[in-house]
Amino acid sequence: MKRATYMILVCALTASASSGAWGQVRVVAQVDTSRDIYVGESFAYMIIIDGDNKAGEVDLSPLASYNPQSTGNQDVSQTSTTIINNKVSRSVTKRYVMGYSLTVLQAGEIELPPVAVTLEGTRYKTNAVRANILEPGTTDKLDFDVELSDQRCYVGQPVIMTVKFYVAETADVGDFQFNVPAFSDDSFYVEDPEITDPQAKMFRLHTGMSVAVSQQRVTHKNQGFTLVSFSKVLIPKRPGEINLGAASVTAALAVGRVRSRDPFFDDFGFFGSQKQYKRFAVSAKPLKLTVLPLPDEGRPADFYGLVGRYTIEASAAPTKVSVGDPITLTIKIGGSRYLKPVQWPALEQVEELTRNFKLPSQKASPTVEEGLKTFVQTIRANNDKVDRIPPIPLSYFDADQGKYIVAQTAPIALEVAPTKILTNTDLEGTQPEQVNRQVEAIKEGLSANYEGPDALVNQGFSLLAAAVHPGYLTIWAVPLTGLIVSSLVKLLARTSPEQVARRRRRMAKSKALKKLKTITVADEEQRQELLVSAMKQYIGDRFDKVAGSLTADDCCEIVASATNDSEIAAKYKDTITACEASRYSCSQADVDTDRIDEVAGLIRSIEKKSR
Numbered sequence: 001m002k003r004a005t006y007m008i009l010v011c012a013l014t015a016s017a018s019s020g021a022w023g024q025v026r027v028v029a030q031v032d033t034s035r036d037i038y039v040g041e042s043f044a045y046m047i048i049i050d051g052d053n054k055a056g057e058v059d060l061s062p063l064a065s066y067n068p069q070s071t072g073n074q075d076v077s078q079t080s081t082t083i084i085n086n087k088v089s090r091s092v093t094k095r096y097v098m099g100y101s102l103t104v105l106q107a108g109e110i111e112l113p114p115v116a117v118t119l120e121g122t123r124y125k126t127n128a129v130r131a132n133i134l135e136p137g138t139t140d141k142l143d144f145d146v147e148l149s150d151q152r153c154y155v156g157q158p159v160i161m162t163v164k165f166y167v168a169e170t171a172d173v174g175d176f177q178f179n180v181p182a183f184s185d186d187s188f189y190v191e192d193p194e195i196t197d198p199q200a201k202m203f204r205l206h207t208g209m210s211v212a213v214s215q216q217r218v219t220h221k222n223q224g225f226t227l228v229s230f231s232k233v234l235i236p237k238r239p240g241e242i243n244l245g246a247a248s249v250t251a252a253l254a255v256g257r258v259r260s261r262d263p264f265f266d267d268f269g270f271f272g273s274q275k276q277y278k279r280f281a282v283s284a285k286p287l288k289l290t291v292l293p294l295p296d297e298g299r300p301a302d303f304y305g306l307v308g309r310y311t312i313e314a315s316a317a318p319t320k321v322s323v324g325d326p327i328t329l330t331i332k333i334g335g336s337r338y339l340k341p342v343q344w345p346a347l348e349q350v351e352e353l354t355r356n357f358k359l360p361s362q363k364a365s366p367t368v369e370e371g372l373k374t375f376v377q378t379i380r381a382n383n384d385k386v387d388r389i390p391p392i393p394l395s396y397f398d399a400d401q402g403k404y405i406v407a408q409t410a411p412i413a414l415e416v417a418p419t420k421i422l423t424n425t426d427l428e429g430t431q432p433e434q435v436n437r438q439v440e441a442i443k444e445g446l447s448a449n450y451e452g453p454d455a456l457v458n459q460g461f462s463l464l465a466a467a468v469h470p471g472y473l474t475i476w477a478v479p480l481t482g483l484i485v486s487s488l489v490k491l492l493a494r495t496s497p498e499q500v501a502r503r504r505r506r507m508a509k510s511k512a513l514k515k516l517k518t519i520t521v522a523d524e525e526q527r528q529e530l531l532v533s534a535m536k537q538y539i540g541d542r543f544d545k546v547a548g549s550l551t552a553d554d555c556c557e558i559v560a561s562a563t564n565d566s567e568i569a570a571k572y573k574d575t576i577t578a579c580e581a582s583r584y585s586c587s588q589a590d591v592d593t594d595r596i597d598e599v600a601g602l603i604r605s606i607e608k609k610s611r
Contacts, residue, residue: 025051027117029126038136038279040179040248042101042206044071047117047126049096053077056119058098063115066102067184069207073098101206103179107135136250136281141168143220144282146180146247152290155239156307157399158338159289160193162231165249169217169224174252174277174581177206181245182234182287189235189340203230233338237305239293246286252277294397298404302346306396310342311335314409316389323419326378327357331392331409334372342366342373345392352390358382384418501544508541509607516596527591528579531599535576538603542610552576563609572602 031037032044045068049056053075060068078093104110112129143166150159161182167173183190184207197214204210211230218227236242254275294307314331321327333342344363347353357379366375379389391408398405515534519527533547539555540547543562550558552573560569575598579591 025049025119025122025124027056027119027124027126029112029115029129031112031129031131033131036134036279037104037131038134038250038281039105039107040103040136040281041177041250041279042069042103043131045100045102045112045129047098047100047115049098049117049119051094052119053094053096054119055096055098056117056124059116059118060100062113063100063102066104066112067207068100068102071099071101103206104131104133105179107133109133134279136279138282139253139280141171141253142166142249142251142280142282143225144247144249144284146244146284146287148287148289151288152292153236154292154307154397154399155236155294156305156341156397157236158191158308158336159234159236160231161234161244162229163247165228166218166220166225167228167251169226172254172275172581174254174275174577176249176251178247178249180205180232180247182247183207183209183232185242185244187237187242189237189338191233191235191338191340193231193233194337234289235338235341236289236291239291242289242291244287244289246283248281248283250279250281253280295402300393300395300404300406302349302393303395303397303404304343306341306394307399308336308338308396309398309400309405310394310396310407312345312392312394312407312409314389314392314412316412316414319413320415320417321381322417323382323384324380326380327389327414329377329379329389331375331377332372333375333394337371339368339371339373344375345394347377347379347392350390350392353379353392356382356386357389381414381416384416386414386416388413504541505544508538509603511541512538512603513600516600519591519596520593524591531591531596532576532579535572535599535603542606552580559606563606565605565609568602568605568609571598572606575599575602 026049028048028050030046030048032046035043037043045063047056047058055073074097076095076097078095079090080093081090102112109130109132112131114126114128117124117126145164145166147162147164148159149162150157153159161180163178163180165176165178182188183205190209192212195212197212200212200214202210203213211232213228213230215226215228218225220227255278256276257274294305310333312331312333314329316327316329318325318327331345333339333345344366347359353359359379360377364376366373368374389412391411394407396405396407397403512534515530515537519530519534522530536550536555537547539545539550539558543558545554545558555576556569556573559572560566563569575595
């Protein structure tokens with residue numbers, strides 16, 4: 001949520017005003033009421049642990065109807081120091097905030113029930129929280145529709161759901177939230193479809209699910225609209241008529257401008273005014289999907305629900321082994337884009353395989369690469385009569401043909417040798433034989449046994465001789481050289497995490513200014529995105545944040561905190577907001593030389609005031 005950090009601090013300070021005795025743990029719940037809460041929108045629900053700085057185990061089952069989703073936790077403990085009569089005293093306030101987002105689907109006043117929180121073996125219970133849910137307005141500047149590729153299908157047959165959000169070209173849209181009940185319905189496997197639009201961008205729904213969003217200008221209801229669309233694949237798990245609910249979207253539309261009264265937390269304008277937004281909602285008609293049961297006639301015994309068209313292949317290595325040697329069996333299943341329902345092949349149901357091979361009970365997790373789901377298992381032949389790995393079947397229902405199909409792997413030829421049984425003689429050596437003890441003359445040398453000191457070789461050990469001997473020299477010189485080289489590299493590079501962070505902060509301004517200079521030569525359609533990227537990257541580098549997760553509000557709060565200048569923070573935020581809003585509306589945030597110079601000036605001001 002955009003102002004999650006601010007809300008965590010506000011909730012923590014509110015809780016501290018009513019906290020009990022020092023050291024006593026209290027657990028309270030609060031709702032973000034800083035903004036109106038509308039039907040179908042997610043809102044912040046905080047669990048505040050006062051008196052400890054560790055996360056607890058939360059039982060969210062009482063809130064299940066509100067689709068709770070974690071938004072992250074934060075330790076907001078504080079340490080204060082006071083000096084009285086030259087005596088220094090410190091006090092520590094421990095506090096931990098656990099954040100969640102909830103969604104309500106009907107208007108009116110609601111009461112969120114208490115939830116249980118277990119912390120270090122002790123069970124606490126939060127308070128109930130009341131909230132007022134408003135019905136958003138309606139407008140002809142927005143339209144919404146949801147389509148299914150099929151109204152009827154079989155269990156396990158993929159159906160594509162496409163969400164279409166229309167925004168009038170005359171509309172100035174702020175943030176928006178989609179609510180698609182089918183995406184969180186346990187009746188389906190949900191997969192990603194094939195992305196055909198190279199310009200599609202990833203968008204994260206408030207539930208945490210990512211979708212590939214495409215946008216284009218279209219004529220809708222005889223007017224110009226921007227169409228924002230995305231799709232998901234639904235694979236039903238059970239038969240029957242499944243109610244998919246009424247999907248909806250809520251959006252903030254600009255309805256005018258008003259002067260800002262709050263110099264810090266409100267949405268600023270460049271001249272002390274801010275755009276006034278109101279929430280509007282549009283819903284699609286409720287959808288139902290009729291899921292047909294699969295026929296019983298001709299159903300294979302090993303069929304477990306695959307619908308579509310699938311292929312299966314197998315390979316093994318090595319293929320020349322002895323009894324008991326490990327053989328790596330690799331099975332790949334493909335043919336369909338939607339492989340989530342594919343399960344481990346039931347190897348133990350292949351009679352020839354269980355008779356001739358030892359199959360371990362543990363199985364590794366499969367992987368999906370290049371449109372194939374790969375399963376790897378180690379098997380061992382239990383006799384030397386085995387000459388092949390038998391075909392492995394895969395049963396599926398072909399919805400187009402209306403019948404069951406059994407695909408099989410090709411048999412894999414093996415050469416299995418018997419294992420030699422070792423005897424004591426094998427372990428001790430060869431069979432005893434008579435040894436000719438007569439010393440025979442050798443042409444070049446020994447002709448008889450020698451006696452006396454001339455037959456002895458000096459085996460004494462000399463440290464100096466060992467140090468310069470080629471064999472010993474390699475043993476001690478190579479590690480010593482490696483140690484010296486690595487020490488020099490570390491001494492010269494000096495790349496500790498702290499040093500890297502300091503260097504990144506130091507170079508943040510110059511890096512950002514260089515990026516800004518390149519924007520003027522970019523295409524006009526890309527300038528807004530490049531400008532926003534450069535501004536967020538500067539905040540991330542300068543203040544040790546993750547640039548990709550920053551919002552306009554986050555940047556505003558960080559700049560205001562670092563510079564203590566709300567005007568600079570407001571201008572920085574408004575520039576990001578204007579550029580981002582232009583993606584989904586006809587209004588364009590002109591990114592010309594003046595705008596780029598203005599952003600460069602803001603960055604220089606931030607740098608100067610943050611020192």
